[in-house]
Amino acid sequence: MAEIVIVPSAAAAGELVAEEIVKLITARPDAVLGLATGSTPLPVYEALRPRLAGVDVSRVRGFALDEYVGIDPHHPESYRSVITKEVVEPLGLDPERIHTPNGALETISHAGEDYERAIADAGGIDLQILGIGTSGHIGFNEPGSSFASRTRVKTLIEQTRQDNARFFDSVDEVPMHCITQGLGTILEARHLFLLAFGEGKAAAVAGAVEGPVTSSLPGSAIQLHPHTTVVVDEAAASQLAHADYYRYAFANKPAWQGL
Numbered sequence: 001m002a003e004i005v006i007v008p009s010a011a012a013a014g015e016l017v018a019e020e021i022v023k024l025i026t027a028r029p030d031a032v033l034g035l036a037t038g039s040t041p042l043p044v045y046e047a048l049r050p051r052l053a054g055v056d057v058s059r060v061r062g063f064a065l066d067e068y069v070g071i072d073p074h075h076p077e078s079y080r081s082v083i084t085k086e087v088v089e090p091l092g093l094d095p096e097r098i099h100t101p102n103g104a105l106e107t108i109s110h111a112g113e114d115y116e117r118a119i120a121d122a123g124g125i126d127l128q129i130l131g132i133g134t135s136g137h138i139g140f141n142e143p144g145s146s147f148a149s150r151t152r153v154k155t156l157i158e159q160t161r162q163d164n165a166r167f168f169d170s171v172d173e174v175p176m177h178c179i180t181q182g183l184g185t186i187l188e189a190r191h192l193f194l195l196a197f198g199e200g201k202a203a204a205v206a207g208a209v210e211g212p213v214t215s216s217l218p219g220s221a222i223q224l225h226p227h228t229t230v231v232v233d234e235a236a237a238s239q240l241a242h243a244d245y246y247r248y249a250f251a252n253k254p255a256w257q258g259l
Ligand code: GLP
Pocket: 036, 037, 038, 039, 040, 041, 065, 066, 130, 131, 132, 133, 134, 138, 139, 140, 160, 164
């Protein structure tokens, strides 16, 4: 099963994951990162900034999980813009090496295949950061997504559009379609880090970690992955039945094991 790490705060989670990313980039300067958008990964990017000062990041590569379809890439809420503002610029990454799925309507019929090819050409993703939606989605894989799915166009459920309306002027401006790495794509990344903070994520986290493996809760796909680390604060962990065991196991983790 996944390793569950319960931390006191989102900032502590950010530090923990940032340390792992720094170790990875130090060992492998052309590491391939799987980048997530949304509020959840922000503490990771913030913690990375001081830690990457003095580290050569010129060869680091990255792939975002998803993008809205039909949004102008220069729109401030396109995931291309968000990744540029939150990750590429503050961390000094090479924008040419950081990819987002192409949501342009003209090429959308083959954008999924193109993205899959680019990930394969890069040798796959070393470390994938994931948030989880209140519907249990990872990336934009809404309930019902196949565990074998690859990067493709999906229709957002109303709950997700409502959740993301805070980034737009109104819910009507949130695009209805997205292009997202599939669950099959995500499961091929070598190490998954699923992060969640706050009470609002507690049910999705409990379902993903301890519920049945079901496409009705796409985050439960992590149970099929051989190397997943779930990093949650106390509130997001509050519905986990075995939280005491996870704390005990982490506190007594052999030093040689690493995350
Ligand atoms: C968004 C993104 C996901 C993200 C999730 C949670 O819609 N497509 O990649 O993990 O929903 O967002 P947040 O971290 O803001 O709660």
